[in-house]
Amino acid sequence: MTTMNTSTNTNAHTDTDTTASPPSPRTTADDDWRVGDVTLHSRFLLGTAGYPSPQVLRDAIVAAGTQVVTVGLKRTLAAAGDNGYLAVIREALVEVGARLLPNTAGCRSAREAVQLAHMARELYDTPWLKLEVVGDEHTLQPDMLELLTAADQLSRDGFVVFPYCTDDLVGCRRLLDAGCPLLMPWGAPIGSGQGLLNPFALRTLRERLPDATLIIDAGIGAPSHAAFALELGYDAVLLNSAVAHAGDPVAMARAFRQAIEAGRLARRAGVIATQDFAVASTPVGGEPLLLGGAP
Amino acid sequence: MADVGAIEVLVDGRPRPVRPGSTLADLVAELGLAPQAMATAVNGAFVARGQRGDCVLKAGDAVLLFQPIVGG
Numbered sequence: 001m002t003t004m005n006t007s008t009n010t011n012a013h014t015d016t017d018t019t020a021s022p023p024s025p026r027t028t029a030d031d032d033w034r035v036g037d038v039t040l041h042s043r044f045l046l047g048t049a050g051y052p053s054p055q056v057l058r059d060a061i062v063a064a065g066t067q068v069v070t071v072g073l074k075r076t077l078a079a080a081g082d083n084g085y086l087a088v089i090r091e092a093l094v095e096v097g098a099r100l101l102p103n104t105a106g107c108r109s110a111r112e113a114v115q116l117a118h119m120a121r122e123l124y125d126t127p128w129l130k131l132e133v134v135g136d137e138h139t140l141q142p143d144m145l146e147l148l149t150a151a152d153q154l155s156r157d158g159f160v161v162f163p164y165c166t167d168d169l170v171g172c173r174r175l176l177d178a179g180c181p182l183l184m185p186w187g188a189p190i191g192s193g194q195g196l197l198n199p200f201a202l203r204t205l206r207e208r209l210p211d212a213t214l215i216i217d218a219g220i221g222a223p224s225h226a227a228f229a230l231e232l233g234y235d236a237v238l239l240n241s242a243v244a245h246a247g248d249p250v251a252m253a254r255a256f257r258q259a260i261e262a263g264r265l266a267r268r269a270g271v272i273a274t275q276d277f278a279v280a281s282t283p284v285g286g287e288p289l290l291l292g293g294a295p
Numbered sequence: 296m297a298d299v300g301a302i303e304v305l306v307d308g309r310p311r312p313v314r315p316g317s318t319l320a321d322l323v324a325e326l327g328l329a330p331q332a333m334a335t336a337v338n339g340a341f342v343a344r345g346q347r348g349d350c351v352l353k354a355g356d357a358v359l360l361f362q363p364i365v366g367g
Contacts, residue, residue, distance in 0.1 A: 047367030057365070072366025075307050075359060076333050085365045103366045111339070118341040119334030119361050190367070240367035 031264065033213065033235050035128075036160055036181055038099070042067040043230065044260050045101065045215065046253070047240025054088040056249050061092040064253040069093065070101045070130055070238065073120055101162060103130040110149035117154050129154065130162045130184070130217075130238075140190045140218075144171040148178060155179030164217050167201035169208055176212060183212055184238060187229065188219025191241045195225035199232070206233040223252075223259030230263025231271055302354040313352055320347035322358065334361045 032041045046066040051057035061069060069089060093100065102120035107113040113133045121127060133150055135143025142165050151161050155178055163175050167185040175183060185205060188194035196202055197219065206214060216229040217238040226237045237260060246252035301312035306322070313322060319342055323330055335342045336359045342350050352358070 048365040049367045051365075070366050072364050073334065073361040074364045076328065076362045082362075082364055086363050089365070102363075105366055115336055115339060115341045116361070118343075119336065122341075122344060123334050123361070123363050 031268070035162075035213065040067050040236075042257075043236035043264055044226075044257055045070065045217075045236055045238035046243065047238070048085065048089055049240055050244035051085075051249060054084045057085060057244075058088045058092045059250045060243055060253040061089070061098065062096055063250045063257065064243070065257050066096070067098045068101050068238075069098055070103050070240070071124065072103050072105050073116060073123065099128065100124050100126055101128050101130050102126065103164075104132045104150075107133050108135070108143075108146075109133065110146040110153070113146070113150040114153050114157075117150075117159060118157070121159065127158055128160045128162065130164060132164045142166050142186070144168060144174075147171075148174050151175055151180050152178040162215070167198055167205055169201075169205055172205060172209065172212075176209070181213065182215060182235075183209070184215045184217035186218040187216045187225065188221075190218045192219050193221025193242060194219055195221055196228055196232075199228075202229075202234070203232055223255045226256055227259040227263035227266070230260055231266050233267055236260075302352070304352050304354070304356045304358055306358045307360060308357075317352050318348050319350040319352060319358065322352065323347060323360075326360075328360070332362060335359070336361070 032039050033043065034040065042065050044064050044066045045068040046061060046064045047070045048057055049072070051060065071089065092098070102124045104113045104116045104120070107116055110133060113131060117129050117131070120129060131147060131151055131154065133143050133146040134140050135146065144166055147163055147165060148171065151163050154161050161180045162182060162184055163180050164184050164186065165172060165175060172183050172185065185202065187196040187202070196216065202216070214234045215236045215238055216234050220226055220229070220237055220239045221242050226239065229237050239256065243249050243252045243256060300315060302315055303310050303312050305311070319335055319337060320330070323333070323335070330344060330347070335347060337350060338357050
């Protein structure tokens with residue numbers, strides 16, 4: 001479980017040491033995070049669907065610096081070939097040392113998700129699973145009740161369950177109680193690109209579950225959304241469409257990488273509290289400078 | 296495949312005759328698919344690769360075959 005070290009700024013440099021290099025914006029070894037017994041340093045989980053070509057996908061994976069990429073399953077006979085995407089993914093994983101995170105996209109019930117999860121484990125040879133059980137076709141909102149049922153079963157079956165969930169605090173607590181090592185609340189509906197629609201709920205989750213590993217999954221459209229998630233104290237983000245559908249997916253992957261690193265660094269540095277009124281930044285003192293307040 | 300006495304199963308929703316006594320492993324082989332390249336389910340229940348040879352198909356069984364794809 002990730003420790004939320006939000007107050008320590010180990011990268012701070014002093015004003016007196018003008019020769020020192022500025023702190024690297026990259027996450028450092030002391031800021032690793034964990035899923036079970038696996039240590040990760042990248043906080044960018046990347047989806048693999050919708051890229052214009054296998055080569056672009058491969059280059060985006062490398063540019064993202066990701067250590068976790070999501071994949072799916074589909075029916076075999078009804079499907080055409082995958083045009084080499086899977087082969088490219090596997091090559092890229094070897095190159096960058098990343099892991100696969102299979103999903104249960106398309107599932108509408110716990111029973112269905114449990115069966116698909118077992119297939120995913122066999123095909124991809126990993127106990128990691130992004131558990132998706134959708135309850136509404138329009139919003140693709142997770143069905144928290146079915147999700148909980150499936151998460152409970154799969155945790156007992158030895159899976160490491162990454163549940164794609166809503167930002168409902170009590171439901172999220174139940175998922176942790178069911179054995180999920182982390183939570184993946186949505187920022188906005190899948191593929192909508194709207195960013196973090198409910199910062200209050202997401203902030204509440206962070207505050208009420210201080211020891212939980214939290215990953216924003218879905219709805220992120222711009223690097224600034226990802227940076228905001230990290231600034232809120234989220235441990236990582238998972239996104240797909242914002243990179244895959246960008247005009248230049250490889251450049252966008254790089255942009256997200258830098259935004260995520262910046263957001264995390266800002267969180268650790270300590271973002272100032274907002275205030276209702278102006279607070280002068282230039283220390284000129286409390287008296288008017290020249291004319292004593294005359295118009 | 297129009298064997299006398301053949302039974303019919305559904306493979307990804309499509310009717311397909313198989314010989315009585317055929318197993319899921321037999322079906323996968325008949326389809327020319329690499330056993331390790333897919334996952335299988337019969338009537339909505341996962342059948343592990345190592346258990347396909349013991350899974351004797353019955354008339355009307357719904358067989359689903361899944362393969363890896365890209366995903367979000």
